[in-house]
Amino acid sequence: MTEAADDLPADIAELIGVAQYDTVGDFPVERGYTWTSAASVENANPLFWDDAVADALTDGPIAVPTLLSAWFRPHHWSPDRGEGLALQVHFDLKARLGLPEAVMSDNTIVFHEPVRPGDLLRTRQILTSVSGPKTTKLGSGRFWTIDVEYLNQRDELVGVESYTGFGYQRPTDEEAP
Amino acid sequence: MALDPALAGLTRLTLADVTVGDAVPELSYDVTATTVVLGALAARDWRPMHHDHDFAVNRNGTRDIFLNTPNQAAWFERFITDWTGATGRLGRMTFRMRGSIFPGDTMVFAGTVTAVDTDDTGCGWIALDIAVTVDGDTKTTCTARVAVPTTDDDNPWTRTGDRWQP
Numbered sequence: 593m594t595e596a597a598d599d600l601p602a603d604i605a606e607l608i609g610v611a612q613y614d615t616v617g618d619f620p621v622e623r624g625y626t627w628t629s630a631a632s633v634e635n636a637n638p639l640f641w642d643d644a645v646a647d648a649l650t651d652g653p654i655a656v657p658t659l660l661s662a663w664f665r666p667h668h669w670s671p672d673r674g675e676g677l678a679l680q681v682h683f684d685l686k687a688r689l690g691l692p693e694a695v696m697s698d699n700t701i702v703f704h705e706p707v708r709p710g711d712l713l714r715t716r717q718i719l720t721s722v723s724g725p726k727t728t729k730l731g732s733g734r735f736w737t738i739d740v741e742y743l744n745q746r747d748e749l750v751g752v753e754s755y756t757g758f759g760y761q762r763p764t765d766e767e768a769p
Numbered sequence: 770m771a772l773d774p775a776l777a778g779l780t781r782l783t784l785a786d787v788t789v790g791d792a793v794p795e796l797s798y799d800v801t802a803t804t805v806v807l808g809a810l811a812a813r814d815w816r817p818m819h820h821d822h823d824f825a826v827n828r829n830g831t832r833d834i835f836l837n838t839p840n841q842a843a844w845f846e847r848f849i850t851d852w853t854g855a856t857g858r859l860g861r862m863t864f865r866m867r868g869s870i871f872p873g874d875t876m877v878f879a880g881t882v883t884a885v886d887t888d889d890t891g892c893g894w895i896a897l898d899i900a901v902t903v904d905g906d907t908k909t910t911c912t913a914r915v916a917v918p919t920t921d922d923d924n925p926w927t928r929t930g931d932r933w934q935p
Contacts (some may be wrong), residue, residue, distance in 0.1 A: 608925035632811040635847035639855040644775035650926045657859050658842040696838050700863040702935050745883055
């Protein structure tokens with residue numbers, strides 16, 4: 593479902609429901625990231641550590657499912673384009689709406705076909721809603737929701753993530769309680 | 770079908786093992802700066818509020834660096850599959866951050882089974898409500914749907930296409 597606040601600038605309202613940044617990942621899925629991710633949360637699931645278990649259950653190694661978003665995050669720096677930003681639609685909204693700070697509040701991940709080492713994923717971002725102006729304890733701004741779809745090199749859907757973010761300006765000294 | 774020898778002795782929760790209201794075994798973990806930084810870098814999240822104390826405090830206005838969203842997802846995955854075993858296959862998870870988790874916090878994961886059912890394709894599903902608390906304060910809530918075997922020879926990971934409805 594898509595939704596736009598009535599006061600939203602027209603150029604942003606027109607982007608709602610439109611797939612943007614259809615992008616192929618910078619690199620094939622690496623098994624090393626699975627081990628680093630599993631290590632970071634001390635996940636002993638043998639599916640990721642024991643090839644015999646992976647062969648028996650998933651016909652070979654798979655990536656940690658919750659690493660989904662990592663596969664399209666750009667390198668922190670690369671020679672051809674400098675620093676890159678993941679979830680570019682989020683940063684576009686921050687810039688366009690003049691909201692320098694942002695936090696993510698809700699995140700839904702739906703898992704489809706397993707991601708496997710060597711896969712080269714493709715992603716696209718879809719802005720699905722932007723709220724009217726809101727004020728929270730962080731400051732004044734807007735909430736927005738962005739869907740990110742991920743497909744593998746066979747065009748099989750491997751997952752969809754939906755992010756809800758709040759872009760805001762911190763209260764000025766005069767506004768602070 | 771005989772159980773693959775590679776799976777002998779492994780945790781293998783089946784749908785028949787689970788009832789609505791069951792508790793998932795708690796997981797408690799002492800968070801350090803390394804937990805936060807390693808988790809962020811493992812997910813290729815280079816944003817400074819997850820590794821730069823000064824940026825987190827003076828730019829974001831938070832107490833310290835804090836766990837990032839993708840790494841919290843990895844913690845939820847671990848919490849769930851510690852319980853289901855490797856045959857548990859995540860279908861979806863939705864989580865909401867209510868507060869940040871910082872170095873020095875002891876985070877506690879607790880979960881309850883809210884539904885047990887089988888879909889039209891015969892896939893067995895468990896729905897969970899999960900919360901992460903620090904000193905009793907809820908920091909993140911999560912609802913999750915995970916597929917588990919319905920029989921001794923069932924394996925949710927073999928489901929694909931229309932037979933996988935997460």
